[in-house]
Amino acid sequence: MNVIVSNASDRPIYEQIYTQIKGAILRGEAKEGELLPSIRALAKELRISVITTKRAFDDLERDGFISTVPGKGSFVAAKNKELIREEHLKGAEERIAAGVALARSGGISDEEIEEMFRLIMKGE
Numbered sequence: 001m002n003v004i005v006s007n008a009s010d011r012p013i014y015e016q017i018y019t020q021i022k023g024a025i026l027r028g029e030a031k032e033g034e035l036l037p038s039i040r041a042l043a044k045e046l047r048i049s050v051i052t053t054k055r056a057f058d059d060l061e062r063d064g065f066i067s068t069v070p071g072k073g074s075f076v077a078a079k080n081k082e083l084i085r086e087e088h089l090k091g092a093e094e095r096i097a098a099g100v101a102l103a104r105s106g107g108i109s110d111e112e113i114e115e116m117f118r119l120i121m122k123g124e
Contacts, residue, residue, distance in 0.1 A: 001030060001037060005046055013048055017056035025065050025076055026087055036066060036074045 001024060005016045024030040036057075037045070043053040057074055060066045064083055068074045103113050 003042065003046065005048065013046075014052045014055040014059070017042075017046075017053060018059050021056070021060055022063075022065050025079075026084060030076045032076050032078050034076045036076065038073055 001021065003017055003020050005013050007013075009016060011019075021030070021036070030036070036042075039053045039057055040050055043050040046053070057066065057068070061068055061074070065077055066074045067077045100113055103116070104110075108116075
């Protein structure tokens with residue numbers, strides 16, 4: 001798994017790790033049961049603190065994306081279809097809200113926004 005962190009980002013490093021691993025799981029790039037790099041190995045590879053990496057893994061486990069077996073490592077958890085659906089729904093809602101805000105700031109009426117949405121849904 002290829003994780004890249006940026007010190008120039010406004011997001012904390014643990015959050016960058018969390019987001020990238022979670023994204024790989026949601027996209028199916030990291031398969032159920034797949035062994036993830038160890039916390040220490042990932043920290044060494046990224047040249048960051050083990051504590052930072054551990055926080056990202058703890059958050060991933062808390063949210064049900066990975067499971068950790070003491071002495072064996074961390075694995076991609078069995079996919080919870082409802083959890084994945086909720087993640088996609090949340091992302092879609094955020095993007096739609098941003099699109100509506102952009103359209104309204106440009107003086108586009110709600111009726112025009114609804115028409116655009118209907119056309120997009122039809123694939124036109």
